[in-house]
Amino acid sequence: MSYWLMKSEPYSYSIQDLKRDKRAFWDGVRNYQARNFMIQDMKIRDKVLFYHSNGKPSGIAGLARICKKAEVDKTAFDKKSKYYDQKASPENPRWKAVTVEFVQIFPHFISLSDLRKEKTLKDMLLLKKGQRLSIMPVKKKDYDYIVKMSKKQM
DNA sequence: GCCAACGTTGGC
DNA sequence: GCCAACGTTGGC
Numbered sequence: 001m002s003y004w005l006m007k008s009e010p011y012s013y014s015i016q017d018l019k020r021d022k023r024a025f026w027d028g029v030r031n032y033q034a035r036n037f038m039i040q041d042m043k044i045r046d047k048v049l050f051y052h053s054n055g056k057p058s059g060i061a062g063l064a065r066i067c068k069k070a071e072v073d074k075t076a077f078d079k080k081s082k083y084y085d086q087k088a089s090p091e092n093p094r095w096k097a098v099t100v101e102f103v104q105i106f107p108h109f110i111s112l113s114d115l116r117k118e119k120t121l122k123d124m125l126l127l128k129k130g131q132r133l134s135i136m137p138v139k140k141k142d143y144d145y146i147v148k149m150s151k152k153q154m
Numbered sequence: 155g156c157c158a159a160c161g162t163t164g165g166c
Numbered sequence: 167g168c169c170a171a172c173g174t175t176g177g178c
Contacts, residue, residue, distance in 0.1 A: 132160060133175095
């Protein structure tokens with residue numbers, strides 16, 4: 001079992017949207033490191049912290065779970081898509097994405113500044129300077145700690 | 155909207 | 167294979 005953090009801009013796709021849809025294909029990732037995590041490392045039932053980036057404020061909004069292994073991301077072939085990549089084609093798809101399913105919205109949203117206040121979490125990749133990955137691994141102990149934080153008022 | 159930090163591209 | 171130029175991310 002592995003643990004992950006996946007970022008999404010709430011204006012484009014929020015955890016409330018995921019709750020409504022139940023499942024979402026995580027298309028649009030155009031970073032190799034993030035893609036490789038999805039293709040090589042994510043397993044069905046892996047747990048996911050759903051992060052709202054560029055939010056007011058940014059932070060962790062809830063939980064999701066991997067429910068389908070990586071499949072070809074066809075938005076890369078679609079000229080009208082904002083995720084269009086002219087170097088991708090059905091013969092050489094280049095991009096793949098997993099499907100995630102809704103688990104829960106946190107009773108208390110955990111902002112980035114809340115996370116920074118926790119000494120225990122100081123080594124999280126998310127909190128490292130200049131770190132911009134939209135999908136990143138999370139340690140079990142950090143995942144568990146964050147779930148615990150979500151249950152109490154900050 | 156700004157801008158630091160980082161990733162990608164392409165010329166050489 | 168280097169690296170400058172450019173594009174993107176994402177916090178603020």
